[in-house]
Amino acid sequence: MLRAIIIDDEPKSREGLEAMLQDMIKDVVVAATADSVANGVRAIEKHQPDVVFLDIEMPRNDGFALFEAFNPVDFEVVFTTAHEQYALQAFRTTAIDYLLKPIDLDQLNQAVDKVREKRQKDRVNKNFEVFVNNLKNSNANHQIAISSSDGLIFLKVENIIYLRGDGAYTYFFLKSGERITTSKNLKEYEDLLSDYDFFRVHKSFLINLHEMKKYVRGEGGYVVMSNGDTVDVSKRRKENFMAALSKL
Amino acid sequence: MNMDDLDNNLLNSYKAFTGSHFMLNALNTIQSEILLRKDSDAFQAIQVFTRLYKHALRSSNDHHLEFAEEINFIHQYLKMEHLRFNEGKFPRLINHSAVPDDLSVPTYLLQSFLENALLVNRELPLSNLTVRVEYVRPMVRCIMDISGKPEHTYHPKVQEKTRLAEERINLLNAVHNEGHRLIWGGKAFCTLELNGIN
Numbered sequence: 001m002l003r004a005i006i007i008d009d010e011p012k013s014r015e016g017l018e019a020m021l022q023d024m025i026k027d028v029v030v031a032a033t034a035d036s037v038a039n040g041v042r043a044i045e046k047h048q049p050d051v052v053f054l055d056i057e058m059p060r061n062d063g064f065a066l067f068e069a070f071n072p073v074d075f076e077v078v079f080t081t082a083h084e085q086y087a088l089q090a091f092r093t094t095a096i097d098y099l100l101k102p103i104d105l106d107q108l109n110q111a112v113d114k115v116r117e118k119r120q121k122d123r124v125n126k127n128f129e130v131f132v133n134n135l136k137n138s139n140a141n142h143q144i145a146i147s148s149s150d151g152l153i154f155l156k157v158e159n160i161i162y163l164r165g166d167g168a169y170t171y172f173f174l175k176s177g178e179r180i181t182t183s184k185n186l187k188e189y190e191d192l193l194s195d196y197d198f199f200r201v202h203k204s205f206l207i208n209l210h211e212m213k214k215y216v217r218g219e220g221g222y223v224v225m226s227n228g229d230t231v232d233v234s235k236r237r238k239e240n241f242m243a244a245l246s247k248l
Numbered sequence: 249m250n251m252d253d254l255d256n257n258l259l260n261s262y263k264a265f266t267g268s269h270f271m272l273n274a275l276n277t278i279q280s281e282i283l284l285r286k287d288s289d290a291f292q293a294i295q296v297f298t299r300l301y302k303h304a305l306r307s308s309n310d311h312h313l314e315f316a317e318e319i320n321f322i323h324q325y326l327k328m329e330h331l332r333f334n335e336g337k338f339p340r341l342i343n344h345s346a347v348p349d350d351l352s353v354p355t356y357l358l359q360s361f362l363e364n365a366l367l368v369n370r371e372l373p374l375s376n377l378t379v380r381v382e383y384v385r386p387m388v389r390c391i392m393d394i395s396g397k398p399e400h401t402y403h404p405k406v407q408e409k410t411r412l413a414e415e416r417i418n419l420l421n422a423v424h425n426e427g428h429r430l431i432w433g434g435k436a437f438c439t440l441e442l443n444g445i446n
Contacts, residue, residue: 009333010273010276010277010332010333011333011334012276012277012280012281012284012331012332012333012334013273013276013277013280013332015280015283015284016276016277016279016280016281016283016284017280019280019283019284020283023283057269057405059370059371060371081269082269082270082272082273082276083269100272101272101273101275101276102272102275102276102278102279103276103279
């Protein structure tokens with residue numbers, strides 16, 4: 001359901017558009033109407049709408065003044081006016097559409113569809129941002145999805161001890177003692193897990209630094225992991241490995 | 249300045265009225281009345297709109313029109329604005345009946361300056377617009393008075409249209425020596441003196 005606010009100085013115009021939106025357009029609720037930009041700002045702050053239908057020519061402040069009150073503008077704007085000459089100026093703002101009065105029902109439908117699509121896209125982007133933030137901020141609870149021969153397996157990052165690459169395949173070694181094979185190369189998981197204290201100690205090994213029991217010095221040396229497995233550290237990666245350990 | 253300039257100006261004045269936001273806003277009002285199922289209001293709005301449109305069609309080629317017809321046009325114009333805004337701040341026309349019906353005056357002039365005055369008045373809190381018509385043969389004086397606002401103001405919405413009307417006065421005076429006058433400020437917001445033709 002989209003929440004809408006109508007800002008227009010003409011009462012008939014507000015009431016008419018409200019009736020159109022409520023009676024003829026699916027899934028739109030008019031949360032408030034306002035007769036000026038100042039009252040519109042208050043209504044937006046109170047109702048947090050998805051879309052604002054905004055007249056341009058109003059006494060005192062024109063519709064464009066609304067954009068000065070919000071930064072960023074986190075709602076969509078559809079201009080509604082009898083003045084065609086403002087179209088260019090309107091599209092220089094972040095407005096999603098421009099409707100000429102008297103409002104055509106088909107065009108109103110299209111504008112609402114555009115708003116719906118944009119809000120949906122914004123929601124997906126926002127969810128993705130949350131997902132990325134989770135990736136960065138929460139090692140303990142974060143899960144990754146890996147493809148196996150019969151579907152997706154969701155693994156908690158904290159349950160992975162290390163990964164071994166073998167050409168186009170990668171083997172996951174888990175705390176549970178399980179070994180999972182995937183048909184992606186190690187580099188892909190190195191990118192995915194780089195923010196979670198995983199380190200590529202060798203061209204064939206990516207280890208969870210929190211699952212090391214012991215590091216044994218040598219030319220490159222080797223690491224004993226929590227499950228007792230040993231993993232070689234390559235000579236050329238040793239220095240960076242030490243630097244990574246010092247940050248833990 | 250010649251007759252072609254005058255004809256062009258009339259054509260532009262006609263376009264400014266019929267093609268302007270006013271007509272679209274009037275249609276929007278009618279659409280709203282229908283959507284709100286206010287049948288009698290919608291009917292009234294269609295009646296007024298039709299009269300305005302017929303007047304516009306009739307007067308598109310005429311530089312002058314009988315005052316009675318022009319004042320009727322102004323009445324309908326104000327009625328439509330009142331239907332649109334449904335507010336109390338609309339002017340009364342005072343004394344216009346003193347003017348002989350068959351006196352001819354230039355078309356579209358009074359409406360242009362009245363629209364400017366209406367818009368300025370709407371934006372002033374507690375102001376009041378009155379339109380007084382005086383007839384001192386052969387002059388028809390239309391005095392538009394906004395309480396507390398005597399100075400000259402073009403409203404940005406109709407600035408071009410108002411200037412077009414001013415140009416028309418100059419053209420009518422230059423081409424036909426008609427002797428019309430526009431006075432900004434003074435005791436009133438705006439005074440339009442039209443030299444009536446019998």
